[in-house]
Amino acid sequence: MNRNDLAEFLRDRRSKVLPHDVGLPGGGPRRTPGLRRQEVAQLAGMSVDYYIRLEQARGPHPSRQVLQALSRALMLTGDERAHLFNLACEAPVQPSAGPRQDVPPGILRLLSQMEEVPAYVVDARYEILAWNTMASALMCGLESVPVGHRNVVRWVFTHPGLPEHMSSELSSRFARLCVADLRAAAARYPGDRGIKDLVAEMLALSPDFARLWAAHEVAVRRDQPKRLEHPVVGPVDVVCQVLDVPDRDQRLVVYTVEPGSPSMAALRRLRETAAAGSAPVYVPGPA
Structure with missing residues (x-):
């Protein structure tokens, strides 16, 4: 599991989802664009503390159910969802030796x-x-x-x-x-x-x-x-x-x-x- 890359990806995707995109009120001025951490946690059905730890690269290994919930909360595309699962080592990854170069x-x-x-x-x-x-x-x-x-x-x-x-x-x-x-x-x-x-x-x-x-x-x-x-x-x-x-x-x-x-x-x-x-x-x- 690549905790730092996972945390950075979550922070970046959160900044790109606006409250009205997910049916939430704007809630007045915001220090940064996008959703608040509390809002992502609410949408994903998890505790705020758990989500904060994920964004700080110090949380536990998220389960597939947690990753599914985060994908929905952050409105990830199919490609972004696959990337999130790869970062958490929950999707199949290729051998560390690298891509094959022998063309059939x-x-x-x-x-x-x-x-x-x-x-x-x-x-x-x-x-x-x-x-x-x-x-x-x-x-x-x-x-x-x-x-x-x-x-x-x-x-x-x-x-x-x-x-x-x-x-x-x-x-x-x-x-x-x-x-x-x-x-x-x-x-x-x-x-x-x-x-x-x-x-x-x-x-x-x-x-x-x-x-x-x-x-x-x-x-x-x-x-x-x-x-x-x-x-x-x-x-x-x-x-x-x-x-x-x-x-x-x-x-x-x-x-x-x-x-x-x-x-x-x-x-x-x-x-x-x-x-x-x-x-x-x-x-x-x-x-």
Whole structure:
């Protein structure tokens, strides 16, 4: 049980729930935004002293019933509820050795057979483990990036060309989702050195990452639209489909486009360009 992180998460979520959100009167001026500790305890059906001790990282291990009650009182989303349970070690956590990096053979075959659709596989650390030719062409040469640096989070927050590659609004939304998803992964793998090192690196290098990490948002990454600006074929509007790879905590990320759209024509031009130097799916070893 990570008492400090659990306490910090509870304090942060409490500050984001307003009295009228849960049917309570405002009660006059408040020193800080959000609910009072007494109100959370009342809503969760527990003593104020017990809840205060949880927020001060000195309380007993909360039961599943207590966690359920806190989830309801703080109006947690499904992803936030899962994160709360992970922090309290009441939800299954992955081995401390860290996320697996061996991509199943069936997924590798699928990648190689997806000739018209850009697709790649990432693990819980956002390391890109495997990709097809179209993904490399769309992302301007994944195979040229050194092993250990093919990381989506690192690219989003440190790549100097990102504003030219992705619209600013979508870039900001994507960055926010990446950080929220990485925080959820950090709770699933509390002992993973790779995630800890990535977070420390980004906190040191990127004020934007530090601001988003401090917000304590938790969300598992799901489908979303993107507009990519490619230097050869121009703008490409895609929907980023995120598919879970069973038993690996990996995701198959597939970029789809509207049939008959200019974006589909752009991908076909990109495929023709890539065909001249077509490369097989690349699978790096463990970084």
